[in-house]
Amino acid sequence: MGGDYGPSYTVPAVVQALLHFPELNIQLVGRESDINAELDAQTSILPRSIDRDALLSRLTIHHCDHVIANDAKPSAALRNSRGSSMRETIDLVARGEADAAVSGGNTGALMALSKHGIKMLPGIERPALVSALPTQSGQPVWLLDLGANIDVDSDTLYQFAIMGSALAEQHLAKVPKVALLNIGAEASKGNDTIKSCAMRLEQTPSINYIGFIEGHEILLDKADVIVCDGFAGNICLKTSEGIANLILNKLKQHFFGHPVKKWLARILFASALKELKALNPDQYNGASLLGLRSIVIKSHGSADKTAIINAIGEAVHEVKRQIPQRISDGLETVLLERH
Missing domain, CATH: 3.40.718.10 (Isopropylmalate Dehydrogenase)
Incomplete structure (x- = not known):
């Protein structure tokens, strides 16, 4: 409903x-x-x-x-x-x-x-909304949190990194590169929460932490998982969706507003237009509420039929990959590393 x-x-x-x-x-x-x-x-x-x-x-x-x-x-x-x-x-x-x-x-x-x-899973205090975004290579990047937690401390960000890494690994079949979203790439940049989380991630061998990443680098294949608080994450997501829709709508106006242009576009730019369709936010619908003992997927309120199918597909994938168990295993590994 x-x-x-x-x-x-x-x-x-x-x-x-x-x-x-x-x-x-x-x-x-x-x-x-x-x-x-x-x-x-x-x-x-x-x-x-x-x-x-x-x-x-x-x-x-x-x-x-x-x-x-x-x-x-x-x-x-x-x-x-x-x-x-x-x-x-x-x-x-x-x-x-x-x-x-x-x-x-x-x-x-x-x-x-x-x-x-x-x-919640043992060791996780708050669930995080995470979703995949398109990148220039076509391989997605996972961004979390997307709005479930506006204010977070370094412990919560650290847990987000563990959960995001576990999820991405099941999609990529490799140890994902994890970054923290910050206002600069230098170690001196950012607030105490970000810096504290960075220090902990640097000391966690099971997490492939690569450092800070800036907003303009989110879609440039620098990282596989990007961690931030829900306030920044939601703004990043909505801005990315707005820009993607702007580009797609401008292209439609230019190429499909006239029969001849439409015909030429389909002949000359078919492959390029197919790739641009991947920018459609509906292709990445289905944000996981990570950290729970079972799987919950949040679909966009404005999602159309295709987008809802993609959200259901994400649920199917996570059930098959047993994502909550993978996150639990990741937490156990981190705890063993601490001792």
């Missing part, structure tokens, strides 16, 4: 995700009448070659009347969450009836409910 468009976008995305991931089963939580109306519309247009009954057998609906509002404060959402679709979604994961949760709803409420219902 979350996001700007609710079932009109989530349900079509779920149908396509079931087609794309044959090993996937999905539980949809929300108003049953709204969900069924969208399901009927989507399954009625499926090709005859697709077994509609077999597809629907992998889908379960949990009816909930109550929906947490996008502007609800986390504390109020937590107190009044009983009977809501978000609460039931988190409870399904907490009870072991689902391997992961995907939500496009209120971020603060999702974090509060997840901490309360699923609990």
Whole structure:
């Protein structure tokens, strides 16, 4: 029920995700009448070659009347969450009836409910929102925190680095390069929180810490994981998305505003235009709420069908890679190094 468009976008995305991931089963939580109306519309247009009954057998609906509002404060959402679709979604994961949760709803409420219902991994104090961003090479860079924690201390940043490294390693199959976002690359730059975290990372052999990185270097393949507080991270993310949309919209206006230009663009710049599509923020939708005992994925509120499918795909990947266990293993390694 979350996001700007609710079932009109989530349900079509779920149908396509079931087609794309044959090993996937999905539980949809929300108003049953709204969900069924969208399901009927989507399954009625499926090709005859697709077994509609077999597809629907992998889908379960949990009816909930109550929906947490996008502007609800986390504390109020937590107190009044009983009977809501978000609460039931988190409870399904907490009870072991689902391997992961995907939500496009209120971020603060999702974090509060997840901490309360699923609990944190031992040694982790706060969950962090992390997502991949495109780089000039095409290999993503993972940025965290993206807004779940506005004010953090050096211990929390240090935990973010461990979690981000564990996540990126499962995508890259190598030890990722970890950097701290700062106002300069020099060791003297930054506040005491950043400097203290840097000293600890330098003394942690299991983390491939490469030092400070500046804002203009985020997408230049300097690092695989970039760590910052949620205030800076959210501004970086939203600015990057805004610039990407600006570039894409300008190109559309230039190349596709006239039939002849459109034809020439497809012939002369087909490969370049294909690469530029990778800048679309929807391709990287699905921020992980790291540090929990189970997997929770936050989808953009404005996500379209393709973006929601990508968020579901991230959940599938993290379940297969057992990301919470990998983070726990990483923490255990760090603790052994300290002793």
